[in-house]
Amino acid sequence: MSKEITSRQQDYSQWYNDLVIKGNLADYSAVRGCMVIKPYGFSLWEKMQAQLDRMFKDTGHENAYFPLFVPKSLFEAEEKNAEGFAKECAVVTHYRLISDPSAKGRLMVDPEAKLEEELIIRPTSEAIIWNTYKNWIQSYRDLPLLINQWANVVRWEMRTRLFLRTAEFLWQEGHTAHATGEEAVKEAELMLDIYAEFAEKYMALPVIRGVKTESERFAGAIDTYCIEALMQDGKALQAGTSHFLGQNFARAFDVKFSDKDNKLDYVWATSWGVSTRLVGALVMAHSDDDGLIMPPKIAPIQVVIVPIYKGNDKKDLLDGKGQELASQLKSRGISVKFDQNDNARPGWKFAEYELKGVPLRIAMGLRDIESGTVEVVRRDTREKMVMSLEGLTEKIITLLDNIQENIYQKALTYRDSRITKADNWAEFVRLLDEKGGFISAHWDGTPETEQTIQEKTKATIRCIPLNNPLEEGNCIFSGKPSQQRVLFARAY
RNA sequence: CGGGGCGUAGCGUAGCCCGGUUAUCGCGCCUGCUUUGGGAGCAGGAGGUCGCCAGUUCGAAUCUGGCCGCCCCGACCA
Missing domain, CATH: 3.30.930.10 (Bira Bifunctional Protein; Domain 2)
Known part of the structure; x- marks a missing residue:
């Protein structure tokens, strides 16, 4: 590696x-x-x-x-918006540089070129x-x-x-x-x-x-x-x-x-x-510890074809076969890279495309050409399959769909396993520390409680889910009555 | 802005305590040959303001002072 x-x-x-x-x-x-x-x-x-x-x-x-x-005057017109973004604004104050008289080859801001009105670089428009x-x-x-x-x-x-x-x-x-x-x-x-x-x-x-x-x-x-x-x-x-x-x-x-x-x-x-x-x-x-994992529908390269050959005389044969397969796949709207780079060995390429998260890899060697097959490997499950060239395009399309679905299901299962209900403060804190994810808990609806919870646990209310079921309960922190659970989590 | 770590070739690093010829090693790069089914081998080669500035010294990557930059953790936030 x-x-x-x-x-x-x-x-x-x-x-x-x-x-x-x-x-x-x-x-x-x-x-x-x-x-x-x-x-x-x-x-x-x-x-x-x-x-x-x-x-x-x-x-x-x-x-x-x-x-x-x-312009600053426009920016400050909607007061709350301006206030909210004020402390993270870059501001243009001058429009010209001049040679610095005290340092050869250096430039300085021309004090004469001050803007009458400062320009805010948009934090939002x-x-x-x-x-x-x-x-x-x-x-x-x-x-x-x-x-x-x-x-x-x-x-x-x-x-x-x-x-x-x-x-x-x-x-x-x-x-x-x-x-x-x-x-x-x-x-x-x-x-x-x-x-x-x-x-x-x-x-x-x-x-x-x-x-x-x-x-x-x-x-x-x-x-x-x-x-x-x-x-x-x-x-x-x-x-x-x-x-x-x-x-x-x-x-x-x-x-x-x-x-x-x-x-x-x-x-x-x-x-x-x-x-x-x-x-x-x-x-x-x-992604995993070996690199990126891209869902096929967003992956810049959906399929990579890696040729494997001994000697330059066989290279031409494989180049031809590879091109043929690549254009077949391309004609069905699949984004394909046929990697003909002669400087890198196949093993190097395998690792590289795994790192880059390419969903499917097709390896094609002399043995394959003889038997009319290719080796197909999924990035998400690492499953290796030997497949006949016949009808391969259809199988690739199906595989890409399967990968998309599998990646989603995996993320969904993980996500759902980490939405946990908490009904008392000790459990709430323990879950945040030991399990993470979303904690579904009652909240009394006040910003004060929300802020105190954040100060104590670093967890914020991520959202009140849409179509949230109503449920009588008591605030996880204050014990005051609450009509619904909200989702807490530590967040990026 | 606080706390921690780091800065030596494109990347990763040794050397720094205890100053002393030409700054170490690996990867990558260039040339040639052999190779190619899981990060190739051999031979030859190129590549460096040791983050920057000042100081100490006969002599500084190494010691001293200042500065700059980056990463990680926290405060702020999409």
């Missing part, structure tokens, strides 16, 4: 870093807290983007692009977008306005982790305007459903849909909906959010419309987003 991966048991954080770095997803960069997304990692993101974008368009949304910079929507919306006929943008944002985090939390990250943010509150709530719920469907069907990542408590709510929102996933170390990870913003931003930016009776009212808003954090979620949810 030339690329040693730290085991999960030994050091979970280091295991994660090893997979991201050695699996060629990303690199550290010269900028603190910012990463370089490498081609293999970026193609993962592109796969996610492509599917999500399709789903957004299928539900009537259009893409647009708004500026990276937000509500401000600039709602300032624009004001000009786009006059009548109910302009509604609903359903816009999405793919963009980068910057949040100056104290501590960063590859993909999970970086100072700059890529995401999509949807921003919609509606004539009624009910319609806006429906939109927020619809987008949450789309996120959940995407996570489960494509990323093979089971998620819980829920509503955030007041303290975890998006700054400026009335309600924040979320999908919560569980990682292999028992910590929860918020994988996507969707917000019902009420009329808060419409009021702040004076966005009114005339209804059919010519009465003026503020429009109703939503916003929703998922980010490159999903790449981190994918890595942490499925």
Whole structure:
């Protein structure tokens, strides 16, 4: 093993870093807290983007692009939103550099080139977008306005982790305007459903849909909906959010419309987003101590073909056969890599594609050519199968579906085994420490209790699940009456 | 910003306590030959501001002071 991966048991954080770095997803960069997304990692993101974008368009949304910079006066217009993000904003104050007279070859900020108004680098785009929507919306006929943008944002985090939390990250943010509150709530719920469907069907990542408590709510929102996933170390990870913003931003930016009776009212808003954090979620949810495990529907390479030959004369024969198989699979929409690299031995390639999480590997050697077979190996179960070339494409398609399903079921079984009810404080604390995962417990509904629990245990309320069954009980901490259980967990 | 660890070739490292020729080893890289069914072998070769700056010294990777950067854990957060 030339690329040693730290085991999960030994050091979970280091295991994660090893997979991201050695699996060629990303690199550290010269900028603190910012990463370089490498081609293999970026193609993962592109796969996610492509599917999500399709789903957004299928539900009537259009893409647009708004500026990276937000004038401070606009940024501060919606007070709660501004307050919430203020402490993590990067700010542009000058627009020019000049040669430093006291240090040859160095540059300095030109003190003469101070901006009259500072520009905030967007931590999110509500401000600039709602300032624009004001000009786009006059009548109910302009509604609903359903816009999405793919963009980068910057949040100056104290501590960063590859993909999970970086100072700059890529995401999509949807921003919609509606004539009624009910319609806006429906939109927020619809987008949450789309996120959940995407996570489960494509990323093979089971998620819980829920509503955030007041303290975890998006700054400026009335309600924040979320999908919560569980990682292999028992910590929860918020994988996507969707917000019902009420009329808060419409009021702040004076966005009114005339209804059919010519009465003026503020429009109703939503916003929703998922980010490159999903790449981190994918890595942490499925992978093992030998490397990444990619669900076929998101995998940049679904099938790799490795030729095995002795001597250059046989290489041509195998190249031909390999190309033939590759184009067969490609014609059915499977993404295939035929690895003809002559510098690496087959054993090296096997290990490398396992590290990279390619779902299926096909090895093809002289013995196979004689018998009309190939060796097929699944990454998820490591099962080795000798298969006839006849009808192979169909079998590969079925196998990819099986792998997708198996990865999902495995994650689901794990997740479900770690949703545990707790009915007293001692048990609650013990479960958090010994088992992890989601703890389903009663809560008295007050932010004070929520905060005290967090201070004592580092667990937060991840969400109140949608369609949560009502149940009489007593708060796990205060003992006060409660009507429903909520989900607690330690989280990323 | 606190606590811990680290910085020597693209990567991983030895040397540092106790200063002394040309800075160690492995992987990778280049050339050639042999190889190829689980991270190939042999031979030859290239590659270094020892994180940066100052100091001590005849002499510093090694000692002293300052600074910078990264990783892990915590506080903040998607």
